[in-house]
Amino acid sequence: MDDGRYERGLAQLEAVSGPHGAQVVKSLADIAPDLGRYIVEFAYGDIFARPGLDMKTRELATVAALTAMGTATPQLKVHMQAALHVGADRREIIETVMQMIPYAGFPAALNAVAVARDVFAAA
Amino acid sequence: MDDGRYERGLAQLEAVSGPHGAQVVKSLADIAPDLGRYIVEFAYGDIFARPGLDMKTRELATVAALTAMGTATPQLKVHMQAALHVGADRREIIETVMQMIPYAGFPAALNAVAVARDVFAAA
Amino acid sequence: MDDGRYERGLAQLEAVSGPHGAQVVKSLADIAPDLGRYIVEFAYGDIFARPGLDMKTRELATVAALTAMGTATPQLKVHMQAALHVGADRREIIETVMQMIPYAGFPAALNAVAVARDVFAAA
């Protein structure tokens, strides 16, 4: 049944997120272990492992989307950490948030900057 | 009263969007001309003109966000055209949409791919 | 079983929306008649009939919310018509839409202005 997606995904998750991503997956073991498995296999083993877009652009696109959606604060934090981990600098993260102002409004940007402050302080 | 924001914004809008962006602004002249003016001055003269993030990443981040939001089909079309205009290729646009699946779900990606098909057919 | 909510609601709906609101309710008769009944009884008989806020402010607040949500185009049309009907002028409707730019972004405002154009043309 195994096609290497889980291993590929776990390696990808660690390469992208450092320790933070794996923690999220582990924290699901008691209540919804398959949710953690799908994150590894599908989000990282399938999607993040795709060619055609470099890892930094993938993470900045994700930061942009989560900023605009405004419903995913813990995940925005994980992906700001991941963006730093794959080579984005703080300015690029803030600029990605600023780019959202015309599309999603000031509250979305303000709330994302509050997340960035926490991420930068802990980095 | 003029500080060059409108001129800077118009030049930026044309550099980024080609003819499509200017059309949107012109189409507002009869009903909400200041809305068009703010798009030029603020979205392009202020935000897009900022250093710290290249134009292609700004446009892909915008495509990501509009895909995830799912409420801005006409604007997603304009920004997919703009992404092509500033040097993204079709594959990068599709990959940006695919990157949204784990964060915003399949319907958001499916509806964005339908927009991409129209944009690519007309390009 | 009748407490006059339906009659009060229907009178309120007609006072607020003119013929457009009643059409929406009638159009539900074949498939979900109770949905129409709840709109009359609850939205108009209960909520719109409340004291404490004048009808024009209620309708402009509704236009603001539907503009920002971006998922309710047909209802935004009905409430722009209603806003005109209860005494808002075109400028106040456009200003209410413009007020949404900093909170919900340009796409929300652009799509609402497109609805306003249709409403104003038919008025």
Add this chain to the structure above:
Amino acid sequence: MDDGRYERGLAQLEAVSGPHGAQVVKSLADIAPDLGRYIVEFAYGDIFARPGLDMKTRELATVAALTAMGTATPQLKVHMQAALHVGADRREIIETVMQMIPYAGFPAALNAVAVARDVFAAA
């Protein structure tokens, strides 16, 4: 003026939510008592009291929607408690959340699982 909707709604609310729902209504007494009254009369007296769909399916559909919306954490908690109260088991609640992954993405599911963990711990 009374048509029994409040009494019917209160009985329904208690049958569905146990003590948790009534607490929400009571907590509104000082600031917006009519909001509490409408929840009892309309949400429970009108909607939940309808035939055509059993109470467990109504609650699981509500859990699904609140999970996907991502803007209603306190209400998701109340409805996960209610789902347990009307006979859903923990697995069905988790499966309903998992079913949302393809439609609303992993962040929506992750945040709903965090709510479920609190609900299950307190049950």
Add this chain to the structure above:
Amino acid sequence: MDDGRYERGLAQLEAVSGPHGAQVVKSLADIAPDLGRYIVEFAYGDIFARPGLDMKTRELATVAALTAMGTATPQLKVHMQAALHVGADRREIIETVMQMIPYAGFPAALNAVAVARDVFAAA
């Protein structure tokens, strides 16, 4: 590389959606074939194939969520068709939409009923 997920997913997709779902997947072949593949493998091969919740409840939960989200009209149509296909009747679909009124508002329900009218007319 194959672990049977695609075959399991395709069988599940056909069992759940009849011909409509497979059409969506086929229509992606020219522009984003992997998007179609992920729908089959992940949405149907992984998620829909899970035990713990019957197919009718899965589809009604999906109808509930897509109704509440309001950004996925084409997908709501597919899942109303699928709900009928796996044994829900028209009344249960309408009731699921009605159940969303207190949580997502009347516009979401009105727009979903418009989709249901199309689905029922074509069934």
Add this chain to the structure above:
Amino acid sequence: MDDGRYERGLAQLEAVSGPHGAQVVKSLADIAPDLGRYIVEFAYGDIFARPGLDMKTRELATVAALTAMGTATPQLKVHMQAALHVGADRREIIETVMQMIPYAGFPAALNAVAVARDVFAAA
């Protein structure tokens, strides 16, 4: 380069929000000072300074939209404070929130009333 937008915006911000709005701007100085500048220049210097709609209606429309969006709790607090500051009374704020029930549902209204309780307690 200066056209008085910042000064006009700051005066407007203080007139509208009292001390609360300026605090938000100041708090951005360390991480995203231009975000604060754009709020002053664009949101207040451009949008709030427009004629055609009185300040109380602008603030109530903003309270309506932020209530309906459900993703901007800190900003809803600021604008409820501002609404009080420009002459709305508590009842008008609560009524604006109640007006959102039919359009955005009970959870949006419940969460906004919780914000109002905090604002009123501190006023």
